[in-house]
Amino acid sequence: MRGARIDRVTLRRPDLRTRFPAEFAARLEGQTAIGVERRAKYLLVPLSSGDTLIMHLGMSGSFQVATSSSSADRIERDRHDHVIFDLSSGASVVFNDPRRFGFMDLVATGDLPAHPAIGRLGPEPLSAAFDAFALARACAGKRTSLKAALLDQRVVAGLGNIYVSEALHVAGLSPQRQASTIATPNGSPRDAAYRLAAAIKSVLEYAIARAERARFRVYDREAARCRRRGCGGVVRRRTQGGRSTFYCPGCQR
DNA sequence: ATTGAGACCTGTCGGC
């Protein structure tokens, strides 16, 4: 999409998780995509018009790029192909999302910081702004669990259910542990905060480096052997906040 | 203000 003009936008239904904004297709058509960026789990496409297209994959969303320019109109459409962008390059970008938990929005680029979803996000986990100090400050005073705190996008932006479990395992911290215990009363980091911040970074870097499906340490490994050297524990699954958490009771405290 | 529960929607899988 980067550098291409959006020639045509086809909406095959009126909504995803939310309705498309008014004049969505018309405001996109004729605009050039200046870039393709990411903030947390949101995809951002700044446009020549001064607007930014915001997209989220939800649970089941995906994009497919079709490059056959001649027969683009005759491509067989899956019933969950909801949005089609036809580009000046001849390519088509197709958004497919069976569960429709994804969404798209369009706002003036200058208004992004005020966007209800984007504006409240915490630091990017791989940025220098995210470290043990930032993590401890965000967790200080929190009565909730570490699992819930890490899923809170205001604490750190972009961790989901899988990598919260993975990071807590690397750090050797129990998902049920109270979030505030990684900080001192005045909000400075304890040892656990240093380990957890480092674990979050390393887990994400590893997952990105292995673009193919990562080999998880605990996620979806209930009843399997803990992969930590010398641990010998067994991975357990429990429900926290309606979501599955995987952890090793042997090495996570 | 924080926190936990429920809602949104469809598909897949295992058990009966």
Place this chain on the structure above:
DNA sequence: TGCCGACAGGTCTCAA
């Protein structure tokens, strides 16, 4: 084979 409940990688809203 068919039916039913449980579960799935996210986020929002609501009530306590």
